[in-house]
Amino acid sequence: MKSRSQILPLLAAALLLLGAAPACGAQKPKPKDRGGISLVLAVKTTGPQVEQSVKRTAAVIEKRCDRLGIYCKLERQAGEKANQLVLRFSTTMDAARVKRVLLAEGFALRAVASPPNPAALLEYSTSAEAVAAAGADKDVFRFADEEMYLVAERPPIMTGDELRNCAAVESDENSAEYEVDCQLSSEGSARLKSWTGANLNRYVAVVFNRRALSAPYIRAEIKYNVVVSGGFDRQDAEDAAVILGSGNLPAPVEVLEEATYRP
Numbered sequence: 001m002k003s004r005s006q007i008l009p010l011l012a013a014a015l016l017l018l019g020a021a022p023a024c025g026a027q028k029p030k031p032k033d034r035g036g037i038s039l040v041l042a043v044k045t046t047g048p049q050v051e052q053s054v055k056r057t058a059a060v061i062e063k064r065c066d067r068l069g070i071y072c073k074l075e076r077q078a079g080e081k082a083n084q085l086v087l088r089f090s091t092t093m094d095a096a097r098v099k100r101v102l103l104a105e106g107f108a109l110r111a112v113a114s115p116p117n118p119a120a121l122l123e124y125s126t127s128a129e130a131v132a133a134a135g136a137d138k139d140v141f142r143f144a145d146e147e148m149y150l151v152a153e154r155p156p157i158m159t160g161d162e163l164r165n166c167a168a169v170e171s172d173e174n175s176a177e178y179e180v181d182c183q184l185s186s187e188g189s190a191r192l193k194s195w196t197g198a199n200l201n202r203y204v205a206v207v208f209n210r211r212a213l214s215a216p217y218i219r220a221e222i223k224y225n226v227v228v229s230g231g232f233d234r235q236d237a238e239d240a241a242v243i244l245g246s247g248n249l250p251a252p253v254e255v256l257e258e259a260t261y262r263p
Contacts, residue, residue: 031069031070031071031090031091032071033071033073033088033090034071034090034263035090035260035261035263036071036088036089036090036091036095036260036261037089037090037095037098037258037259037261038086038087038088038257038259038260038261039086039088039089039257039258040084040086040087040255040256040257041057041084041085041086041087041103041254041256042083042084042253042254043084043085043250043252044251044252044253044254045083045251046083049250049251050082050083051082052250053083053251054076054083054085056250057085057249057250057251058074058076060246060247060248060250061074061085061087061103061249062074063247064101064102064242064243064246065089065102067242067245067246068091068093068101068242070089070090070091070093071088071089071090071091072087072088072089073087073089074086074087084256087102088261089102090263097239099255100239103249103253103255104209105209105210105248105249105252106159106160106208106209106243106247106248106249107159107160107206107208107228107243107244107248108156108157108158108159108207108248109156109158109159109192109204109205109206109207110139110152110153110156110157110204110207111152111153111195111199111202111203111205112150112151112153112202112203113134113152113153114150114151114203116201116202116217117201117202117203117217118201121217122150122151122203123148123149123150124148124150124151125147125148125149126149127140127142129149130149130150130151133151134151137154138151138154139151139152139154140152141205141207141210141211141212142211142212143211143213143215144208144212144213144230145231150205150215152205152207156207157192157195157204158184158188158191159247159248160244160246160247160248161188161247161248162184162185162187162188162189162192163183163184163185163188163226163244163245163247164182164183164184164185164245165183165245166180166181166183166240166241166244167181167182167241167245168180168181168232168234168237168238168240168241169181169227169237176233177229177232178229178233178234178236178237178238179229179232179237180227180228180229180232180240180241180244181225181227182225182226182227182228182241182244183225184223184224184226189223190223192222193221193222193223196218196220196221196222196223197221199218200218200219200220201217201218201219202217203215203217204216204217204218206228208228208230208240213229213230214230228244
């Protein structure tokens with residue numbers, strides 16, 4: 001198997017430097033409610049974080065609905081159900097696909113708990129081994145393409161909250177595959193530049209929806225746009241662009257109930 005440390009340059013097929021911003025699309029007409037899917041969602045957080053987490057979750061989901069161009073309405077529950085949202089969406093798109101996009105956790109760049117290059121990336125063949133190595137202060141991620149695991153440090157170097165203007169584009173290396181081109185916020189750019197400049201040869205995990213797409217090492221300071229790739233076809237890349245460009249959900253979301261409704 002090809003060594004993950006050979007996936008180059010910089011952040012490899014998962015993160016590349018670009019300079020141009022994606023073009024803005026034309027404004028779409030406001031979608032209408034024609035009936036569709038109703039979901040009762042529970043934001044999995046407790047204590048003083050509930051208020052902010054629920055508000056942030058609603059804002060992210062609404063932004064993703066807007067980017068998909070679908071009708072979306074969110075209502076927060078009260079009292080003991082204050083961590084719950086009722087989501088209604090209406091679309092001709094596949095409902096399962098829409099749910100995956102709306103409820104996806106998002107993107108993060110994480111420092112890997114591993115000796116730096118030229119040492120090989122430290123990987124684990126079982127979840128149990130990785131969990132034992134992680135202890136209480138690190139996180140375990142499975143690779144998206146195989147049953148291997150890595151341990152990542154906290155907190156993330158950066159998250160999807162620092163990505164802007166994401167768009168699906170054809171891969172320069174393979175015309176059958178697509179990537180997602182994103183700009184960085186000024187804060188995200190400064191943070192990434194600072195971290196990568198101080199951590200040459202460190203391995204980093206490119207995490208998308210709790211799966212590691214790759215774990216290349218840092219060869220130079222990074223401060224511009226990024227491209228996220230993971231063997232996406234066009235639809236996958238378009239969905240990923242919606243997720244990446246909308247920011248991360250602040251906490252996991254559980255679907256408690258699902259039904260259909262009429263307008």
